[in-house]
Amino acid sequence: MKLRFTKMQGLGNDFVVLDGVSQALALSPIQLRQLGDRHFGVGCDQILLVENPHHPDADFRYRIFNGADGGEVEQCGNGARCFVRFVHDRGLTGKRTIRVETARGLITPRLEDNGLVTVDMGAPRFNPAEIPFIAEHEAVSHSIKVAARMVEISAVSMGNPHAVQVVENVDNAPVALEGPIIEHHPLFPERVNAGFMQIASRSEIRLRVYERGAGETLACGTGACAAVVSGIRRGLLDSTVRVHTRGGELSISWAGEGQPVLMTGPAVTVFEGEIEL
Numbered sequence: 001m002k003l004r005f006t007k008m009q010g011l012g013n014d015f016v017v018l019d020g021v022s023q024a025l026a027l028s029p030i031q032l033r034q035l036g037d038r039h040f041g042v043g044c045d046q047i048l049l050v051e052n053p054h055h056p057d058a059d060f061r062y063r064i065f066n067g068a069d070g071g072e073v074e075q076c077g078n079g080a081r082c083f084v085r086f087v088h089d090r091g092l093t094g095k096r097t098i099r100v101e102t103a104r105g106l107i108t109p110r111l112e113d114n115g116l117v118t119v120d121m122g123a124p125r126f127n128p129a130e131i132p133f134i135a136e137h138e139a140v141s142h143s144i145k146v147a148a149r150m151v152e153i154s155a156v157s158m159g160n161p162h163a164v165q166v167v168e169n170v171d172n173a174p175v176a177l178e179g180p181i182i183e184h185h186p187l188f189p190e191r192v193n194a195g196f197m198q199i200a201s202r203s204e205i206r207l208r209v210y211e212r213g214a215g216e217t218l219a220c221g222t223g224a225c226a227a228v229v230s231g232i233r234r235g236l237l238d239s240t241v242r243v244h245t246r247g248g249e250l251s252i253s254w255a256g257e258g259q260p261v262l263m264t265g266p267a268v269t270v271f272e273g274e275i276e277l
């Protein structure tokens with residue numbers, strides 16, 4: 001079948017975005033993996049499927065699939081920014097602030113006048129059962145065995161699971177070695193995104209993320225949210241933080257327990273295309 005798509009990126013985290021509102025779409029895992037394949041398909045970190053909502057308070061439903069394995073996941077921060085630009089630019093809505101139903105709750109992205117996008121990502125969750133993370137109790141950080149060493153990680157859910165550690169310098173952090181080990185760590189039954197955070201100041205961090213089902217990406221929006229929340233809970237960061245990723249900069253704010261995380265950053269349309277699947 002011929003499939004029209006839009007290629008987009010948020011800080012180099014790239015997406016194939018599909019309009020499931022104007023057309024009914026049901027793609028198999030094989031077709032999703034083909035879309036995500038950078039040699040035999042279009043190539044992207046994630047596929048974003050825009051649909052009509054089931055939730056009465058939502059304007060749209062937003063489904064996310066990791067490009068490398070075609071697995072459906074709960075949340076995507078950079079994707080949420082691209083999503084609102086997509087539905088606005090395609091005339092699927094006239095609103096600049098929309099309510100979006102995701103697998104783990106409602107998020108509220110807003111197109112700003114300056115072209116950036118701010119997303120209320122909802123409140124982070126720390127209860128191990130909600131991450132999911134196998135642990136006796138909730139804690140700011142947990143020591144887990146990774147290869148030959150013990151690593152202090154903060155386990156956080158932004159709808160999707162994150163394990164964040166603090167490193168001296170992200171440039172020489174063991175992302176390639178420890179990323180896959182943490183992703184598949186037995187204490188994370190649904191796998192996990194592995195964050196490596198360098199504290200530059202109380203209002204600035206550098207971050208690399210080895211993403212579940214995608215490998216290291218140039219930026220991870222939910223990873224930036226999870227890192228800032230972890231840093232604040234560890235007493236290392238103030239409530240608004242500039243997050244420097246390899247793909248560019250995000251602004252993340254969190255006012256504390258029970259409060260939503262706000263993320264602001266760019267969303268760019270790269271090209272429109274058509275592929276035979």
Ligand SMILES: N[C@H](CCC[C@H](N)C(=O)O)C(=O)O
Binds near residue numbers: 046066076217220222
């Ligand atoms: N790999 C993630 C999904 C994409 C998240 C990331 N691209 C973002 O911007 O939040 C997971 O399996 O939970």
